[in-house]
Amino acid sequence: MRHLFQSFSQQSQKTTSKTNRKTLGLVMGLVVASWLTGSMILGSINVPGVSLASPTKSSDSAHASMQQHVKEHGFAEIAKSVTPAVVNITAQKVMNSNFQEGPFDSFRDFFGKPGMPSPPQEHFGMGSGSGVIVSPDGHIVTNFHVVDGAKTVTVMLVDKREFTGTVVGTDPQTDLAILKIDAKDLPYLKWGNISELQVGDYVLAVGNPFGLSSTVTQGIVSALGRGGMGITQYEDFIQTDAAINPGNSGGALVNTQGELIGINTAIFSRTGGSQGVGFAIPASMAQPVFDSLVKNGKVVRGYLGVGIQELTSDLAKTLNLDDTKGALVTDVRSGSPAEGAGLQRGDTIVMYQGVAITNPRTLQREVTRTPVDTSVDITIMRDGEEQKLSTKISEHPDSIQLASVGKSVHESALAGVKVQDLDQRLAQTLGVKGMTEGVVVTYVEPGSQAERAGLVRGDIISEINKEEIHSLREYQEVVSELTHDKLALVLVHRNGNPLFLTIKV
Structure with missing residues (x-):
C-alpha cells in the first residue's frame, strides 16, 4: 500500500481535544505502517521545459574538467556560494484533525463512512519547508504544497532576516509555487542547463531538513527522466542519492558550477527519512513555470486532446508494430486539435514535430511546451502503415x-x-x-x-x-x-x- 505524504515539517499551534490527539496518533501509526511497505513522501512540486541545445564537444570538455576539479578539491566552494540563496519557509495553515493530502489525491480519505462525511476539526499549524531565491529582487521558487492553504507565509534568509512572503502564483500540476519578498540585492541562483546533465554527475542538495538551516548534502545523479511516479501530473524527475529529508521541500539541487538544476520534491523511503532515492523537478520544467507565473499569473500549456498509454509487447504485436516505442491513442477529445487532425483511437503516435516519441511521457512533454496556435506535424502508425497528419495546437483547458x-x-x-x-x-x-x-x-x-x-x-x-x-x-x-x-x-x-x-x- 503506497501513500503520499507531505514531508515538510508540521507542528500544531493549538491544543486539540483528547479525541483529536487519539485520531492524530492513529494517523501517525498508519504512516509508520506505510513506511514499512515503502512510502512516497512529498519533499515538500510540471510544465516541461524549453528545448535546450545539445552540448558541444567543448562544453563536454569543460563539464568533465569541472567534475574532476570537484573530485580533487571537494565541494566547499560550491556550498559556500549557493547556501545564501536557499531560504527557510514557514507557512501557517488551517489544519484538520483528519489527514489531508494534496488537491490531486485519490480522495480516499474523506468519508468516515459512505455518505457520512466527518466534519473537520479546525486548528492552526505550522508547515516548514525550503525555497530558492532565483532573482535579486526577491522571487523565490518552492513546492506548491509547502504553501498550499497557507494563511501567512514567512521567509527567513540565511542571515536570519525575516520577510512576509506573497504568493505570486502556483501550479499544482507541477507542485511548484512562486513567492515574492520585499527585498533587493539578494543572493540568487542561476538556472542550469539540464541538457548537459549526465547520470553519475556530482550534485548537491541544499535545504532545511527538520528545520536545520543551510544543510548541504552531496550525491550523484542516479537517473534522468523519471516518470510514472504518481507524484505530479507532469513528471520528468532527476533522481539523486543526495540525502533529501523532511524540510528539504522546495530546496535546491545544484550542479558543480553552483547552478540550479532542480527543485527537491520527493523521496522514496521505507523509514520516513532519506534512503538514497530522491527526486527533483528539473530546471527545464521549473524555469518555464516560473517565467509564465511571474509574467502571466498562470501557466499556459499546449493541448492536443488525446488520451494515451504505454505500448506493451502484446499490444505492439496486435497493432502490427515493430516495437513498443510510441504513444498509443486511447481517446480523442471532441472538438480537440487531435480530432481536427484525424487521429483515431488505436493510432500510435511515433513522431511529433520531428521528435521521436518513445513513450507517452515524451509526447506529453513535447505537446505541453508547444506554443499555442503552433501548426504541428504528427507521424502515426495505423493498421501497420505510417501516416502523416497535421493540426494546430490550442491552449490546454x-x-x-x-x-x-x-x-x-x-x-x-x-x-x-x-x-x-x-x-x-x-x-x-x-x-x-x-x-x-x-x-x-x-x-x-x-x-x-x-x-x-x-x-x-x-x-x-x-x-x-x-x-x-x-x-x-x-x-x-x-x-x-x-x-x-x-x-x-x-x-x-x-x-x-x-x-x-x-x-x-
Whole structure:
C-alpha cells in the first residue's frame, strides 16, 4: 500500500481535544505502517521545459574538467556560494484533525463512512519547508504544497532576516509555487542547463531538513527522466542519492558550477527519512513555470486532446508494430486539435514535430511546451502503415484556470472552493460510472459558506442555478455571474447520488 505524504515539517499551534490527539496518533501509526511497505513522501512540486541545445564537444570538455576539479578539491566552494540563496519557509495553515493530502489525491480519505462525511476539526499549524531565491529582487521558487492553504507565509534568509512572503502564483500540476519578498540585492541562483546533465554527475542538495538551516548534502545523479511516479501530473524527475529529508521541500539541487538544476520534491523511503532515492523537478520544467507565473499569473500549456498509454509487447504485436516505442491513442477529445487532425483511437503516435516519441511521457512533454496556435506535424502508425497528419495546437483547458486555481477560485463568488475537471480517472476513483462531465471539488475552506452549506471534498458539481456545468471553464463563467449575498442552487453528485445544496454567495 503506497501513500503520499507531505514531508515538510508540521507542528500544531493549538491544543486539540483528547479525541483529536487519539485520531492524530492513529494517523501517525498508519504512516509508520506505510513506511514499512515503502512510502512516497512529498519533499515538500510540471510544465516541461524549453528545448535546450545539445552540448558541444567543448562544453563536454569543460563539464568533465569541472567534475574532476570537484573530485580533487571537494565541494566547499560550491556550498559556500549557493547556501545564501536557499531560504527557510514557514507557512501557517488551517489544519484538520483528519489527514489531508494534496488537491490531486485519490480522495480516499474523506468519508468516515459512505455518505457520512466527518466534519473537520479546525486548528492552526505550522508547515516548514525550503525555497530558492532565483532573482535579486526577491522571487523565490518552492513546492506548491509547502504553501498550499497557507494563511501567512514567512521567509527567513540565511542571515536570519525575516520577510512576509506573497504568493505570486502556483501550479499544482507541477507542485511548484512562486513567492515574492520585499527585498533587493539578494543572493540568487542561476538556472542550469539540464541538457548537459549526465547520470553519475556530482550534485548537491541544499535545504532545511527538520528545520536545520543551510544543510548541504552531496550525491550523484542516479537517473534522468523519471516518470510514472504518481507524484505530479507532469513528471520528468532527476533522481539523486543526495540525502533529501523532511524540510528539504522546495530546496535546491545544484550542479558543480553552483547552478540550479532542480527543485527537491520527493523521496522514496521505507523509514520516513532519506534512503538514497530522491527526486527533483528539473530546471527545464521549473524555469518555464516560473517565467509564465511571474509574467502571466498562470501557466499556459499546449493541448492536443488525446488520451494515451504505454505500448506493451502484446499490444505492439496486435497493432502490427515493430516495437513498443510510441504513444498509443486511447481517446480523442471532441472538438480537440487531435480530432481536427484525424487521429483515431488505436493510432500510435511515433513522431511529433520531428521528435521521436518513445513513450507517452515524451509526447506529453513535447505537446505541453508547444506554443499555442503552433501548426504541428504528427507521424502515426495505423493498421501497420505510417501516416502523416497535421493540426494546430490550442491552449490546454487547465491552463485557463487550473494553474492558479487556488487564487482564482478563492476570489470567485464561491469563496473557499477549489475544483478541477472531472475525467475518467477521477470518475472511476469516486465510483461514478458513466459520468465524465462536471467539476470535482478538491478543497473546501473550513468556515466558508460552502462548508456551512454542506459541500465536501469529492462532490461533483454538475449544475449551478440550473445551468449545466460540463467543465472548469463553464464553472468559472457561471460562478463569475453569481450575485453577491444571494443563494446559489448547486446540484452535486455524492457517492453517485444527486444532491441539491444552497450556498450563500
